[in-house]
Amino acid sequence: KQEVTQIPAALSVPEGENLVLNCSFTDSAIYNLQWFRQDPGKGLTSLLLIQSSQREQTSGRLNASLDKSSGRSTLYIAASQPGDSATYLCAVKGQGAQKLVFGQGTRLTINP
Amino acid sequence: KAGVTQTPRYLIKTRGQQVTLSCSPISGHRSVSWYQQTPGQGLQFLFEYFSETQRNKGNFPGRFSGRQFSNSRSEMNVSTLELGDSALYLCASSWDTGFHTQYFGPGTRLTVL
Numbered sequence: 001k002q003e004v005t006q007i008p009a010a011l012s013v014p015e016g017e018n019l020v021l022n023c024s025f026t027d028s029a030i031y032n033l034q035w036f037r038q039d040p041g042k043g044l045t046s047l048l049l050i051q052s053s054q055r056e057q058t059s060g061r062l063n064a065s066l067d068k069s070s071g072r073s074t075l076y077i078a079a080s081q082p083g084d085s086a087t088y089l090c091a092v093k094g095q096g097a098q099k100l101v102f103g104q105g106t107r108l109t110i111n112p
Numbered sequence: 113k114a115g116v117t118q119t120p121r122y123l124i125k126t127r128g129q130q131v132t133l134s135c136s137p138i139s140g141h142r143s144v145s146w147y148q149q150t151p152g153q154g155l156q157f158l159f160e161y162f163s164e165t166q167r168n169k170g171n172f173p174g175r176f177s178g179r180q181f182s183n184s185r186s187e188m189n190v191s192t193l194e195l196g197d198s199a200l201y202l203c204a205s206s207w208d209t210g211f212h213t214q215y216f217g218p219g220t221r222l223t224v225l
Contacts, residue, residue: 034213043116043202044216089155099145099157099168100204100214 002027002094006103014111015082021075021106023090028068031093034100035064035075038087047088048075052095080110114139116205116217124223130191133220137184137205143167144186145214146178149200158201161186162208190222198224 003026013019023033032051036044048057048064050073056065063076073090087107091100117136125131137144146158157170161180178188184205190197200221204214 036216041200041221043218044204046213046215049213091155099160099170100147100155101157102155104154 002101004103010107012109023073036089118217135186135203141205143206145204147202
């Protein structure tokens with residue numbers, strides 16, 4: 001059974017810092033991994049999707065990497081801004097399974 | 113292009129009642145998945161529909177059911193509501209299953225009293 005863990009559960013940093021969020025999964029037989037952002041009381045916004053054959057994806061100030069063999073992914077946020085404050089979730093889709101398994105998320109606060 | 117829409121956005125019910133939630137996917141998307149989000153359990157997969165057929169089902173009791181219509185709109189139904197069913201119910205759509213990104217709606221906040 002796939003399990004996804006995100007560390008840390010919460011993170012508070014001053015504006016302008018570069019930061020890394022971590023995600024680990026127990027079964028390396030994944031189809032893809034997706035990072036989402038969730039604002040309080042809202043739905044999920046897809047940030048980046050990495051296919052199992054890829055090593056990283058970039059979008060603006062965001063960069064996500066995937067190391068399938070070690071069961072890890074990182075989300076790098078450059079030059080953080082207060083608007084980046086949200087909960088960040090990673091989710092994996094297993095091979096042969098058409099569902100996403102989510103981590104518990106990292107609650108990120110960027111202080112002005 | 114309009115995003116995923118869910119109705120209603122908020123719902124209050126009492127124990128024992130039943131409820132139906134609706135999801136309209138992005139135009140052209142044929143896959144619709146449902147998830148339940150609670151503070152204790154996080155996000156958990158309920159089921160996925162593709163072309164009116166249920167493809168996958170999560171570990172939820174039979175009180176949770178769903179369906180998909182020919183226009184890809186989907187509904188989920190929860191019968192005999194329990195207090196523990198209070199949650200944010202999220203719907204996600206994608207063009208197909210597999211490697212396509214899933215796009216989530218704003219969710220329906222269900223409170224069971």
